[in-house]
Amino acid sequence: MDDRRLQYTELLTNLEKSITSSAAAAQRLSVSTSEESVAALDQELQNLVRQTGSIDPTARLSLKNISLCELLTHCPVLLSASTTSAVTRSRLHLFLFNLGINLLQINSILDCSRNRVDEPEWMPYCMGILCNLASRSKSVCQRIKRSTSYKTFSHRLLKLLAHDSRIVVVSALVLVGYLEEKLRDTVFCARNIPQTFQCVFNVLAIGDCLMTRHIAVDLLKRLVLSDVSSTPAITTTGKDLINYSYFENSIQSVAGLLAQMDSRSEESLKIYDVFLSFCSLPQMSKPTALAILKCPATEQRLTTPVLSVYNTARLSFEEAITPEVPLNAMRLLRCLLKEAIDNGNHVQEFVPIEHLMQLIENSLKTPIETSSDVVSDQCRRITEGLRLAESKFIVVLSAVSADDDVRADILDVVTAPLCAHIVESQMISNPVIVYMGRPPVQRTELLPAWSIDGVTIVLELSRVLAALKDYSKCHKDQYWKLLKDDRLVAFIAYAIACGKHEMTYRALQLYTHCAQVQAFPTKWLGDLIASCGDDRNIYSLSASKNPAFARTISEHQINGHGDDSLSSGRKTPEFFSQPDPDSLKQLDDLLLRMKNGMDLKDSRVSQIINVFEKKIHLMKMRERELEQVIAKREDALRQTDKLRQLYSNRDNEAEVLSSKILNFRKIIADYEKKVEDEEKCVETLKTGNRLLEEKTDSLQKAVDEKQNILNVVVEKFVAF
Known part of the structure; x- marks a missing residue:
């Protein structure tokens, strides 16, 4: 391999x-x-x-x-x-x-467009194109409805529901859902929805031409999954799907395609998509997973869908071509094995334990190359490996089988040094720490996508350490070391404030672990989370009240009055208070009177000392402010010098390049001039050659005439 x-x-x-x-x-x-x-x-x-x-x-x-x-x-x-x-x-x-x-199936489209004579050949692809347009654009649907031929099209659409081509039928169902409200209520009503689901499953399992399964998967997800809430929810249309008699057989028919089709194909990716969508719903996760697990090997396919999913999960990104292929396979494999354990089965009945250990190890050792196009996929692969290691089936497996060797294998694969390496690489390279360490007004640049995936890695790794700490002292030490690391606060704060529902849930779980540490900076964590809210609202609210708000904030930061707490560690926000001008004047007057011989007996010594202390304190505050301004201006000057040097180098390079171009143009001009001179010389030589030829012809004629005269004279001489 x-x-x-x-x-x-x-x-x-x-x-x-x-x-x-x-x-x-x-x-x-x-x-x-x-x-x-x-x-x-x-x-x-x-x-x-x-x-x-x-x-x-x-x-x-x-x-x-x-x-x-x-x-x-x-x-x-x-x-x-x-x-x-x-x-x-x-x-x-x-x-x-x-x-x-x-792309053999595309050739039939090209043949169809070239011939343009046989309408049945056009129908599947025209329906597929129209279906995609309608499902992706409301304006297209409105334009179709306003068309003058829409009534004819509507009657034709009703007849196409009984068409022989599967892609035509499933595309017609999609178009009915988007265009025909009355017909939609009839086709997708409670009485007809079982037949509609069965039709879609049959189309998905058989699939007769290009894009058939793509459209069927999209329709099936739209009928089952609700897009109203941010969390996956089942629709009223699909709530009874698992109760239909054909559900298990239909799932097994579709799952069998995973063992028959090339796992790297787009159709295989769509099948993974629909299974993952079903497994994301609490009502459908268990029935779907158990149906796939029960699918046996047959003579047509000598392997089970579960083993096919495992083999797909082992593919590298180069082999898989599309990085989502092995990632989706790992997600589905985790769901299947979790449901198998919950149902009282053993993992060994579906996938050998040593194969799973190898898959987890390869995933956790995936290198993260921040300059690569697949860096986000690399992070997600590590995350999926951690989830597979932490998921319930491994923990339950160790507890149920009471097999110390299996537990030892897990600890040998997910070693404490490997966990430490994964954490430290994120702590060093992930820009979320620097991003959260800035004041809200300075968070102008968006985080790269892989950085958010890196946050997920840290959250998942904490769960793994929490699961393994009771079995290994090394993992326990690494677990407490992670909880006491101040850099972890930025990851938790970003996940709670800016993450999606699952990331936020994981972060809150991690916080319950961190709360065990007495010195955990909860106040600082709260400040960071609140600053994310300020980051979102600072321009929308304050700029509407005061147009010069953004400029004022920038000036405030430059003058050294900004919030330095987020970049300086755990400290809560501290702002330098501006001295009162009246207080400064009073202090100066009092000091002047003391210099001019003020009677010390009229004033208490403690009051004089307090005067000096206030003056010294104000001078120190002003000194700190000036030092910050100088430091920031020095940084700005250094950056300006770097930019000036960079641009000067570029200008020098441009001058050198322009001089080379000018020299090259001069050389070309010289060569062009020489070519013109040579062409003139050639023309002169050709003219001289023509003159010589003409002169040669005239001389030859003269010679011929003389020769004729000579011949006549010779003949006369011979005659005498």
């Missing part, structure tokens, strides 16, 4: 290099049409055709690849150019053909 993975990764790497080289060669050819540029492009295209022809049939190149986008942009230009050679055209066509040869 590892050798195949390495071979596949190497193949993708070589393909990306070949695409980059071909794009660069095409760019050079667009600038200069020299023979070297043409030969280089032909060579790169030859390599590219060979590699795209041998790539995995399920591979899909992402348009996020900049080089691929550049190469596809150059293709129509090169194919339409009259100067492009036949060899280059042929190789471009082969490359484009290899990109689409595996």
Whole structure:
């Protein structure tokens, strides 16, 4: 398996290099049409055709690849150019053909658009396109209803519910739900909804053409899941779905596709999507999971859906092509095994324990590359591994089986040093700490998406440590070390104030653990949470009352009167109070009288000391303010110097580049002048050559005449 993975990764790497080289060669050819540029492009295209022809049939190149986008942009230009050679055209066509040869079902769409004669061939795809438009745009639905041919279309839509094509039927159901209110109440009423659900399940299980399962999954989710609340909730339409007699068989029919279809395909991803949606509902989680677990292996598929889900979860992001594939598989696997344990079964009956341990270990050791496009997916994979390790089935497994070896395996996989490494990497690299440490008015930049996923990692890891601390002293020490880490406060505050419902729930659970620490900075945590509310309201409320509010806040921060508590540690907000001008004047007058010989007997010594102490205190406060202003201005000056140096370097580079361009233009002008001179010389030589030819012809004629005269004279001489 590892050798195949390495071979596949190497193949993708070589393909990306070949695409980059071909794009660069095409760019050079667009600038200069020299023979070297043409030969280089032909060579790169030859390599590219060979590699795209041998790539995995399920591979899909992402348009996020900049080089691929550049190469596809150059293709129509090169194919339409009259100067492009036949060899280059042929190789471009082969490359484009290899990109689409595996999309066999799309070819039928292309054939349909080319022929334009057989209406039944158009129907499925037209319905699919119309269905997608209606489900994504209310304006499209309104425009359809205002159409002059809408009545005819409505009657036709009713007849299409009995069509032979499954995609036509399921698309018609979707369009009925969006366009026809009266017909919708009839089709989706309590009396007909069982038949409607059964129809959708059959379409999902069989699926006759492209996008059939996509549309069926979207319709099924819309019928079952309510989008009114932020938390998953079941609709009144789907509340009785689990009570229908065909529900278990339908779930098993769809689950069987996970063992038959390529797990990397988009249709497989949609099946994971619908199962995860069902498992997110408390009413449907157990019936759905148990139906999948009961699905046995058959002669057509020699493996169970659960093992197929496990095998999909093991895929790397490079093998899976779409990172969501293994992540969704891990989520579904966790739901299935949890319900299996709750039902009194053992995990070994579905997936070997050593395989699960290996999956957890590989997930937890996923490297986080902040510069990568899949950094958020890397964080989510670690999170899913932690959830799989912490989930109830592992804890219950250890308790029920009383197997010390299994418990030891868990502790060996989720080691305390590994937990410490995961936590420390987030504490060091996650920008949420710096973000929460700023005053609300300075939180202008949004956090990257992977940072929020990193917060989830810390929350889930705390749950894992809480579950394992009773079995290992190392894990117990790491658990208390985490709770006492001041940096954890920023993660909890952000999760409570800005997280979604699940993240907020996890953060509140973690706070109950942190409350065991007597010195835990609850006051600071409250200040951070409140500051997030200030961050959301500071401009919307105050700016409406005072347009100069934002400018005032900025000036306040620059002058050193801002809230430094969030960036300086646990301290609660402390603001420097401005001295009263009247108090300053009184103090100055009193000091002046003392200097001029004020009778000390008329004043108490303690009062004089208090005067000096107040003056010293005010001077120290002013000194601190000035030091902060100087420090901030020094930072600003340093940044300005860096920017000035950067721009000066860029200006120097631009000057050097412009001078090179000027020199290059002079060289080109000199060569053009030389070419003109040479062309003039050639024209002069051609003119002289023509004159010489004309003179040669005239002389030749004279010679011929003389020769004729000589011949006559010779003949006369011979005659005598």
